[in-house]
Amino acid sequence: METTASPVRQEAREWIDENFDSQMSLRAWLERLADSGWAAPRWPAEWYGRGLPPEAATQAYAEFNRVDAPGPPAGLGIMLAAPTIIANASDELKRQFVRAVLVGDHAWCQLFSEPGAGSDLAGLQTRAQRDGDEFVVNGQKVWTSGGQTADYGMLLARTDPDVPKHRGISYFALPMNQPGVEVRPLIQMTGESGFSEVFFSDARVPASAIIGELNGGWAVALSTLSFERTSLGSETGLGFRLTAPGGSRFRQQQEVSVGEFIAAAKASARSFGVGGVAMTAGGIAPLVSLARERGRDTDPVVRQQLVRLYTLASANGWNGQRARAALRAGGRAGPEASLGKLMASRIGRQWRDTASLIAGPQGMLAGRDGLLGGRLAIQALAAPGPSIYGGSDQIQRNIIGERVLGLPREPDPSRTLPFRELKIGTQAPAAEES
Amino acid sequence: MIFAFTDEQRELAAILRRFLQDKSPPSEVRRLMQTEEGYDPQTWAQLAGQLGLQGLAIPEKYGGSGAGPVELAVACEEMGRALLCAPYFATAVLAAYALLASGDQAAAEEFLPSLADGTTIATLAVPEDDGAWTTDGLRTRARRSGDGYVLDGRKSFVLDGHIAGLILVVAQADAGPSLFAVQGEGDGLSRRLLETLDMTRKQAVLQLDAVPGRLIGAEGSAADVVARTLRHAAVALAAEQVGGAQRCLDMSVEYAKIRMQFGRAIGSFQAIKHMCADLLLEVESARSAAYYAAWAAEEQSDELPLVASLAKAFCSETYFRAAADNIQIHGGIGFTWEHDAHLYYRRAKSTEVMLGTPEEHREIAAGYLIDRAAEPAPAQR
Numbered sequence: 001m002e003t004t005a006s007p008v009r010q011e012a013r014e015w016i017d018e019n020f021d022s023q024m025s026l027r028a029w030l031e032r033l034a035d036s037g038w039a040a041p042r043w044p045a046e047w048y049g050r051g052l053p054p055e056a057a058t059q060a061y062a063e064f065n066r067v068d069a070p071g072p073p074a075g076l077g078i079m080l081a082a083p084t085i086i087a088n089a090s091d092e093l094k095r096q097f098v099r100a101v102l103v104g105d106h107a108w109c110q111l112f113s114e115p116g117a118g119s120d121l122a123g124l125q126t127r128a129q130r131d132g133d134e135f136v137v138n139g140q141k142v143w144t145s146g147g148q149t150a151d152y153g154m155l156l157a158r159t160d161p162d163v164p165k166h167r168g169i170s171y172f173a174l175p176m177n178q179p180g181v182e183v184r185p186l187i188q189m190t191g192e193s194g195f196s197e198v199f200f201s202d203a204r205v206p207a208s209a210i211i212g213e214l215n216g217g218w219a220v221a222l223s224t225l226s227f228e229r230t231s232l233g234s235e236t237g238l239g240f241r242l243t244a245p246g247g248s249r250f251r252q253q254q255e256v257s258v259g260e261f262i263a264a265a266k267a268s269a270r271s272f273g274v275g276g277v278a279m280t281a282g283g284i285a286p287l288v289s290l291a292r293e294r295g296r297d298t299d300p301v302v303r304q305q306l307v308r309l310y311t312l313a314s315a316n317g318w319n320g321q322r323a324r325a326a327l328r329a330g331g332r333a334g335p336e337a338s339l340g341k342l343m344a345s346r347i348g349r350q351w352r353d354t355a356s357l358i359a360g361p362q363g364m365l366a367g368r369d370g371l372l373g374g375r376l377a378i379q380a381l382a383a384p385g386p387s388i389y390g391g392s393d394q395i396q397r398n399i400i401g402e403r404v405l406g407l408p409r410e411p412d413p414s415r416t417l418p419f420r421e422l423k424i425g426t427q428a429p430a431a432e433e434s
Numbered sequence: 435m436i437f438a439f440t441d442e443q444r445e446l447a448a449i450l451r452r453f454l455q456d457k458s459p460p461s462e463v464r465r466l467m468q469t470e471e472g473y474d475p476q477t478w479a480q481l482a483g484q485l486g487l488q489g490l491a492i493p494e495k496y497g498g499s500g501a502g503p504v505e506l507a508v509a510c511e512e513m514g515r516a517l518l519c520a521p522y523f524a525t526a527v528l529a530a531y532a533l534l535a536s537g538d539q540a541a542a543e544e545f546l547p548s549l550a551d552g553t554t555i556a557t558l559a560v561p562e563d564d565g566a567w568t569t570d571g572l573r574t575r576a577r578r579s580g581d582g583y584v585l586d587g588r589k590s591f592v593l594d595g596h597i598a599g600l601i602l603v604v605a606q607a608d609a610g611p612s613l614f615a616v617q618g619e620g621d622g623l624s625r626r627l628l629e630t631l632d633m634t635r636k637q638a639v640l641q642l643d644a645v646p647g648r649l650i651g652a653e654g655s656a657a658d659v660v661a662r663t664l665r666h667a668a669v670a671l672a673a674e675q676v677g678g679a680q681r682c683l684d685m686s687v688e689y690a691k692i693r694m695q696f697g698r699a700i701g702s703f704q705a706i707k708h709m710c711a712d713l714l715l716e717v718e719s720a721r722s723a724a725y726y727a728a729w730a731a732e733e734q735s736d737e738l739p740l741v742a743s744l745a746k747a748f749c750s751e752t753y754f755r756a757a758a759d760n761i762q763i764h765g766g767i768g769f770t771w772e773h774d775a776h777l778y779y780r781r782a783k784s785t786e787v788m789l790g791t792p793e794e795h796r797e798i799a800a801g802y803l804i805d806r807a808a809e810p811a812p813a814q815r
Contacts, residue, residue, distance in 0.1 A: 284803065288804050300797070303796070304796050306803065307744070307747075307796040307803060310799070311723070311747070311796075312719075314723070315719035315722055318726045319719055321436060321726075322437045322721075322725065325437035325438045339718055342715055343719065396711070397707065397708040400711035400714055401710055402707070404714060405710055405711065407699075408698070408699045408701055410703070
């Protein structure tokens with residue numbers, strides 16, 4: 001039912017009427033959108049946003065989606081890098097990077113995890129050593145999503161090994177297109193390649209590209225991780241249904257007209273990934289159809305599991321609605337806001353297990369022989385991912401236990417020792433010998 | 435707006451919490467649960483007189499406050515948290531909704547005001563010896579006798595049935611399952627208090643031998659009345675379970691912060707910390723489900739039958755898990771009579787199966803989600 005348009009909705013509608021033009025180039029549209037503040041309406045008004053609360057932004061997005069207006073490029077730039085820069089960096093860096101994300105000049109990757117520093121992120125060993133106006137970077141990162149196509153990386157590197165581990169880390173905006181950076185794709189257990197290893201051999205980054213303070217990178221990293229947790233647990237995403245290609249490698253794809261882009265995007269519209277759909281209450285629909293086709297919809301065990309899946313996905317959505325209602329009422333979001341990521345990984349597993357129950361022996365098949373066009377097998381293989389990436393379920397439980405419930409932290413002697421003395425990563429064997 | 439509590443609703447929760455801290459501390463719960471009546475008449479009168487709680491679901495024209503399912507959920511959550519010993523669920527939820535659902539205006543005018551002002555304790559007697567909340571296969575019979583009816587049979591699992599002044603009995607009449615008002619002290623009625631796992635809420639078995647009953651609503655209409663009452667009762671019980679589950683989590687977290695072993699608080703061990711974190715996820719999700727169902731009831735939404743059952747199933751399992759984990763986190767002291775953990779464990783186990791097991795409620799939900807899946811997905815609102 002159409003209700004009277006809210007002021008935000010009305011304002012967005014008027015702006016779209018005046019500015020949206022399917023004849024203009026996609027690039028020109030992205031620039032217009034960025035400069036108007038509608039590309040990222042929740043960001044502060046002085047940094048290409050409109051300072052809108054989440055509910056109002058959602059209403060604005062609905063107006064843009066009504067006309068299929070493409071939004072700024074999706075990815076780690078808009079999700080993590082730009083919000084981190086807005087919250088922590090100098091105005092100079094904000095000017096350099098924020099708009100470039102929205103108009104699709106820069107794609108970003110996250111250079112946090114290392115082979116020896118996963119859950120214990122602060123134990124990272126990649127070094128950045130000062131050399132005049134620059135830092136020289138050596139080391140290795142891993143699980144880097146979008147590493148092959150990124151223009152910049154959010155790099156955490158050790159700038160002082162003689163102080164405890166959390167106090168000697170700096171956060172850089174590192175240019176990826178340089179000789180000292182080598183990106184090697186990794187193949188994950190699904191057989192797809194979504195991330196890479198990144199090796200630094202005397203890579204260079206200007207000292208002016210430090211986000212936050214020298215050796216103050218841990219606090220900045222925590223803000224990035226908090227943006228990451230929030231977005232991984234939410235079912236709504238960033239708002240625009242269609243998003244433009246972004247990053248210098250896709251720059252020429254922005255030269256098409258907006259109209260051509262929309263037509264092509266719709267023609268090739270991928271069905272939503274199973275993982276994404278499983279997150280919402282609608283995620284049981286393909287499984288209900290499958291159960292019916294296979295005559296399994298009357299099996300009481302199947303019915304119980306389908307309803308369990310629907311309940312978890314609904315509860316996750318309701319938790320989000322409750323958090324937003326609390327914010328709208330002027331209060332603080334309750335603990336339910338921090339629970340989404342943990343719930344999301346559980347929902348993925350419940351989807352997998354319910355699908356497997358329905359599929360029976362067919363669950364052994366994949367690809368062209370697999371059920372749901374192979375999606376069932378893909379989700380079976382993808383399900384272990386969400387409980388690891390973006391902070392494992394175990395780390396999420398630590399965060400909830402300590403920050404929400406106020407339980408004491410695990411004693412960690414490594415917090416107070418100089419980093420150099422820790423048995424950590426590749427330092428461990430050396431420390432053993434000494 | 436869903437999930438947006440009004441200032442009045444928040445105030446209700448705060449006032450009731452203070453009231454219950456004062457009137458229903460654990461010592462009082464323990465005293466009352468070992469009495470036959472199982473409630474304190476003075477507290478009961480104050481709940482009605484000072485707070486108007488018995489009439490939350492009752493319209494103003496019948497002497498209630500005309501609030502609604504959201505306020506009722508708020509009240510039940512607080513009572514569940516405090517394990518209040520009182521015939522509130524039987525009177526203010528089951529009996530009140532059954533009378534309203536019957537559509538019998540004369541009965542509503544006659545009975546509801548005395549429920550609302552706390553002078554009558556009432557209950558709804560549906561289950562028989564098998565404990566099922568169904569109107570199928572009723573063995574209790576109603577036959578015409580003169581101008582009215584008399585009832586024969588046995589009703590069991592009747593909440594507060596041993597003290598209720600008004601008992602709404604579902605019995606098989608010629609035209610089908612029908613609802614009858616029976617006086618608690620009437621001729622031919624014998625009542626026995628059942629020994630129950632949860633001592634904080636009493637149940638009785640009623641033997642009816644030619645007990646006079648007054649027909650409520652049309653003869654043969656009780657199946658629908660019971661179904662509608664059950665939906666509201668499931669939502670209120672889910673809210674009560676959330677209150678209890680939250681209290682269990684709070685007890686666990688408080689204890690995990692002060693109990694020292696191996697030279698540190700046990701809450702610093704991930705084994706305990708992660709149990710607590712998982713419980714928080716469960717309890718918050720259960721709360722969202724119960725509130726969502728309460729708003730669906732408030733808005734008389736078409737999805738109430740679905741979400742009432744989803745909420746009851748989910749909140750039941752959450753409460754039991756919280757109550758069981760609470761004992762585990764407390765270790766030996768949690769297994770003792772003197773610790774309150776077992777009182778919640780008993781309530782959790784009992785309410786888990788009351789009004790239908792989680793499996794039964796999920797099967798009800800499956801009817802909507804799987805068998806009628808052609809209809810629009812209800813939660814997409």
